[in-house]
Amino acid sequence: MFTKHLSKPYYLEQLESASRRIAMTHHKHSEIEHWRKQLTANHYGEKKILPLLTHLSSKESRILFDLRLPLPDHSYCQIDVLIVTRNFALILEVNHSPLPSLAKDYRFMHVNERMEARMPDPLSQAELQAHQLTYWWARSGFPIIPINYLVVLTSSASYSQPSYESDSQIVHLDQLLSSFQSLDHAYTSSLLKESELNLLCDKLIDENAPYKPCILDRFRLKKTDILQGVICPECDALPMKRVHGRWYCKVCHQTSRNAHVEALKDYQFLFGERITNQRACAFLKLDSSTAALQILNEVAFEKSGVNKTRYYVLNE
Structure with a gap:
């Protein structure tokens, strides 16, 4: 069964x-785009693998997407997909890059909240994850089971590369089920009770620590580098102007009732989930604090404080 579902x-x-909020001429824009494209490709690869994993979804297996487990040395064990059964565990390192050779591929890991390090080829990364997970597992107190790993190539451009065929731990998307079945037939002893399997998955989810850095610190950006205003959902122009309860775009002349929702999501991802009326006015480029108050009361799920100290907590 899917114990931890796939999400962005x-x-x-x-x-x-x-x-969206950094000018294309800004010297950090290309670096931000580089990482955005890498994560987008990886997320797309995970979505491609999802239909196949539904065939493994049963009482006998637990499937967890995107785990990031803290280790005692302050690093993290990052796993794209982890399949756990009572007999064995399988790490899937998903690779959607159309690579001429695995040795030239570089992925990344989050070392801490302000630093990323490049890892060499995905096979080495999967091997490291297996070592890290074995260490985490031993400290967790659960019975040890064999931990295996596979690199799963999800790009059709990788299908013609003969260099992949020599390594049984590198499989194409259409080979994943047969590879899993081979492991399932090889490991016949149940080392975990079903209750232990459930408790183990609960612990994996409890200890999962998603990467949520301060994005401005991560790229050494200033608050003044962030473009403010509501972005037009039709033509991407900004800022839209609030007129009689609607947002109006001066470029394409389209109107919207709720274009501020995406703008406030941008605010949350860039500055954090807390916002004041004053900051909402500035970020949305509103002339009226009353309009900002009305919007915040609609979108915020929590508020605290009084008068000037009042802040609102935005939904994720």
Whole structure:
């Protein structure tokens, strides 16, 4: 069964907001786009693998997407997909890059909240994840089971590369089910009770620590680097102007009732989930604090404080 479902990574949402809100002429825009494209490709690869994994979804297996487990040395074990059964575990390192050779591919890992490090080829990364997960597992107190790993190539451009065929731990998308079945037939001893399997998955989810950096610190941006205003959903122009309860675009002349929702999502991913009336006025480029108050009361799910100290908590 799917114990931890696939969702868009928070960091990818942050990068998308930063890409929209940083001028293309800004010296950091290309770097932000580089990481956005990498994460988008990886997320797309995970979505391609999803239909196949439904065939493994049963009482006998647990499937968890996008785990990031803290380790004692302050690094993290990052796993695209983890399949756990009572007999064995399988790490899937999803690769959607159309690579001429695996040795030239570089992926990344989040070392801490302000730093990323490049990892060499995905096979080495999957091997490292297996070592890290084994260490995490031993500390968790659960019975040890064999931990295997596969690199799954999801790009059709990788299908003609003969260099992949020599390594059984690198499989194409259409080979994944047969590879899993081979492992399932090889490991016949149940080392975990079903209750232990459930408790283990609960612990994996409890300890999962999604990467949510301060995006401005991560790319050494200033608050003044962020473009403010509501972006037109039709033509991407900004800022839209609030007129009689609607947002009006002076470029394409389209109107919208709720264009501010995406703008406030950008604010959350860039600056955090707390916002004041004053900051909402500035970010949305509103002339009226009353209009900002009305909007915040509609979109915020929590508020705290009184008068000038009042802040609102935005929905994720």
